[in-house]
Amino acid sequence: IIEFWYDIHYYWTDGYGFSLTYEQACNGLLDMFNFM
Incomplete structure (x- = not known):
């Protein structure tokens, strides 16, 4: 569950x-x- 929270946090930020x-x-x- 904690890993999932980190994934969601990373996705959001x-x-x-x-x-x-x-x-x-x-x-x-x-x-x-x-510019090109």
Whole structure:
């Protein structure tokens, strides 16, 4: 159960569960593609 909690915590803070994670990546990729 503890391992499952760690997995969920990792997913939420570093994965797609946390909106800030993908929002930062999208802005970076958008800038890169606009520069090209």
